Each structure stands twice: as C-alpha cells, then as structure tokens.
Amino acid sequence: MSQATLNIGRARYALGPWARIAGLTVCALLTLGPVVWTVSTSLRTPADSFNLPPQIIPTHPSTAAYRGVFDQIDVWLLALNSTLVTALIAVGQMITAGLAGYAFARLDFRFKKPLFGLVLATMMVPLQVTIVPVFLVLKSMGLTDTLLGLIIPAFPTAFGTFLMRQYFLGMPKDLGEAAMLDGAGPWRIFRSVYAPLARPGLAIVGVLAFNYHWNEFFRPLILETSGQNYTLPLGLVSLQGNLGTGSISVVLAGVVLSMLPAVAVFAVGQRPLREGITSAGVNR
C-alpha cells in the first residue's frame, strides 16, 4: 500500500537494520553462551575443566566426564523415572484437557459457568501454597515416595482445559449439526467429528506438559525421598552435592544428558510450545 512512503520514512535512519541485527546477535550470544559453554566443558577432561580462558573447542576432547556420570549415578534409572512420569502426565493431560475442554465448549449442562470459573480460578493458585495438604493427601493414599504420587495430581490441568476449550470453540458448529441431522449422538459427534480435528491443540497441551514436568524440581524434591524414585533434575543436583566443586565436567556432562530430551522436544515441538505460550497472552 504505502510501501514507498514507508521506505522514505525508514531511509531517515539507514543505520537501523544493521544496528538492530548486531544488537540482536549480541543478545543471542548472551542467551546461548552458557549452553555452549556447558556442552564444551562437558567434553573436556576433568583436569582441563577449570581452564581459563574457556576453550569453546576442547584441546583434548574426551568423553571421560560422561563415563563419570554413569559411574556416579544410575542415569538409566533416573532417565526411566523421568520418562515414565513425564510421558504419563503428558498423555493424561491431553485426555483430561481434551474431554473437559470439549464439554465446556460444546456441551450444555447445568452449572457450566461456575464450574468453568472454578477451573480458571485454580490457575491462580500457586502449587507451593497447597503443597503441605497435597503431601498429606498423598500420604493418606500411600502415594508419597512413589512415582504415581507425582503423576496423578498432575493429570488435571486448568491451563490445558482453558486452551482446549478455546480450541474447540474455534471449530465450526455446523459440522456437529450436520452429523446430528444424520443421526449421530453426542458421543459420536465428539469421537468422529471434533476429536480428530483437535489433534494440533492436543499436541500443544502435550508438549507444554512434557516441557514443564521433565524439568520439574519442587514436587519431586518433596515427594521422592529414596534415590530409586529420583527424577533427572533431582539426580543432577545430588551429583553436584556429591562432588562439590571437584569436577565440573562430570556435573556438566550430567546436565547435558538431562537436557537432550528437552532439546529434542524443542526441535520437534517448538511450534506447539510457542503457540501454547503465545495463546496465553493473545486469546482471552
């Protein structure tokens, strides 16, 4: 439209684009620097790990630190625990949020408004405020110091329910009405018409859940007391405790190992993750 005018407007400060890109590059280096340093230090020999200036490309590359991690902690067990907990929570949240979101968006029933209000209100309640009673509830169920105790309370997700409700609301109503005219009942309409369309929305819920619970620290710290129920973040912090400041590269190798699945999810699930976060600020 007014492309020419805009270009004239921009020509007034022609330095603009390059200064912008340079500034953004510096910020990106600051953001990624610690991660690059972590990876490169984990590939140095423990003896070289203190070297300054830090070598981005290790002079004596070595996987000794990684072997060290496997010697110190049972990485496979921790990874298995983390995977189990995270995967079950992600799948559980996709199911609960998908069902509840659909009910709030497309079904008629009594007390819909107050129930939805209740769900939204719980988004405001910080976990730390309720953790003591939650611990006691789990204790009475015999679920403290079990992986199930981490998994079950995380199934309901207020944010996920909200997200899925918005998602279903965005789908055309006529599809369900057409199916109803063809004689489909409410379950068939959900199962055959709307549920298949909801896959991208469910992916957002799943990826958000994976990212949050893979990295979760506070609940496992409180609930899991014996080492065989530790998840990766707990194991890492204890790895650091065992070694003090003795060998940086071993601790950092552990950090890199625990980051790998998160990075994989970042690579594959970047778009759902981004959309999940963005929709918190945009669709209200």
Place this chain on the structure above:
Amino acid sequence: MTDTTDTTDTRVPVLRPRAATPRAAAVRPSARERGTRLLAALFLAPTVVGIVIFTVVPIIGSVVLSLFHWNVIDPPGWAGAANYRSVFTDSTVLVSFRNTLVFMVFAVAAQLLIALSLALTLNGRMPGWLRSLFRSAFFFPLVLSAASISVVMKYLFNQDFGVINWLIGLFGIAPVPWLTSEHGAMATVIIVYVWQQFGFSFLLFVGGLNNIPKEIHEAAALDGATGLRKHLAITLPLLSPTLLVASVVGIINALQVFEQPYVLTDGGPGDSTRTVVMVIYEKAFEQLRFGEASAVGVLLFVLIMAVTAVQFRLSRRFVHYQ
C-alpha cells in the same frame, strides 16, 4: 435449563432440528439431552474431581492447618493465631518476604524490559530466516530445567574460577563476589532467573505485536510518526492487554521463585536470598512445622491475590482493548 453462558461464540444461532417436531417439545428432557448431560459429566469428571482433591481441598486444608500445631508425629493441637504470631515475629520469615518482593520488582521489570525491547527490535525489517533464528535463540533457555541451569550458573558465577569474572576481567574489572556477598547473591539469582524466563514474556510480546494490524503503523507513518514516538503513542497502547498478561504472569511466577536460590545460594549468605517458598519448604519438610509452614503459605497466597488485584485495578486506566 439450557445454558447460554457461552459468550465467545455467538455467530450462529443454535440449530435445533428436533424442536420443530411436536414430540421433542415435551417438558421432559429428550433422550438426546440426557445423553449430552451424561457425556458432559463423564468428560468433566477427571478434571473437576482432580482439581477438587488436589487444589480446592488443599487450599481449605492450608487455612485449617495454619491454625494448628502439628509435626506429623504428635497429634495436632489447636494453635489459633499462634502460628501467625510466631511467623510475624520470625525474622527469617520477614526477611524472606522482603527478599521475595525485592526479587519480584527487579526480576519482573528486567524481564519485561528485555523481552519488550527484543520483540520490538525483532519486529523491524530483516530476512525471515534470521528472524526465526533469533526467536528460537531467545526462546531456548525456557525449555531447560531451572535446577540444572542453576547448577551451570553456579560455576559461571564462581568468584575465583568462573567465566563471568574472567570475562569482565578482560575489561579490567576486579572479580565480583557474585554468590558470596549479600547484594551480589541477590543480583545473581535475579540475573539467572531473568536469563531463563525472559523468553516467556518475549513470546507473548511477539504474539501481541503480530496481532496489531499493519495498517495502523502505516497510517501513523503517513502522519509522520517515527521511531520512539511511534512506539510510545501507538504500539504500546495497542500492546497493553499483552503487557498486562505478561506482568501478571511474571509477578505470580516471580513470587514463587525457588529453584534458583535453592541451588545457587541455598538462601545465603545469611538469609539474603532466602525466599518465601524456600521458607515454606524448610519449615514443612526440614523442621516438620506444618502449621507454621501453612501460615506462611496462606500469607503468600494473600500477597499474590493482593498484588494481582492491585494490578488489575491499575490496568483499568492503562489497558486499551481494540
């Protein structure tokens, strides 16, 4: 009773094909309506029951527990306001509230400022691939665990062999006692937190900026608005709903900070980085003072509600909806 509370979707009046036939107009709910209600109940059960057991009951539980003395081993005894009295005279608790508020102010301000300037800068003209490269870079720390990042940062900020002090040494700055002095420790906790968290507000702002119609900026450019003035007069008011969400979420998250101070400083030196959530954790699970821990939790809850309410009140004056 039919529910018409669904205000977000009013495009098409609901078609009720069966209402035309006399049979469906009967007073008793049709089989289909009963089927719908049953389905709704089944669909909601997991979420609602879960929320009641793991959020609603625990909130009430926290309030009740805060009125009792209890250490899990002995039977609970009535305490009345005693837990609150002891919490209000406990210097560690008071300091933790002060620390948390100081942390909140600086962390949220820094996070919003950095995220907003990066989002605005990124919004300018540049090749698409470069834009998505930058966006991914700023977003990346968000997918990492706060606990392991804090482990990494503990080495980077080490006074004697840390990379940060080596780096500023290149500019002739003397080594800073990042984690071993009171102000340094708080500053480090804030830096580490902001480093990881600004990507969240950044993504909110990127989404918000995308929602602003291009025509508005083009019209403003025609009127001769440029640079900073354009942002202050046009972009910020249009972005204000997103700014409100970013600051509300930012503040709620900041008031719950735990991993960073726990791993980086363990609350020290002294109590200088001990936060409210650390105190809840220590009182409940290290000292087994469940009543006092619950009292601190209730106070944190009240604080969060109060701060959020003030924000929404203030926002009425500054937030513009399109």
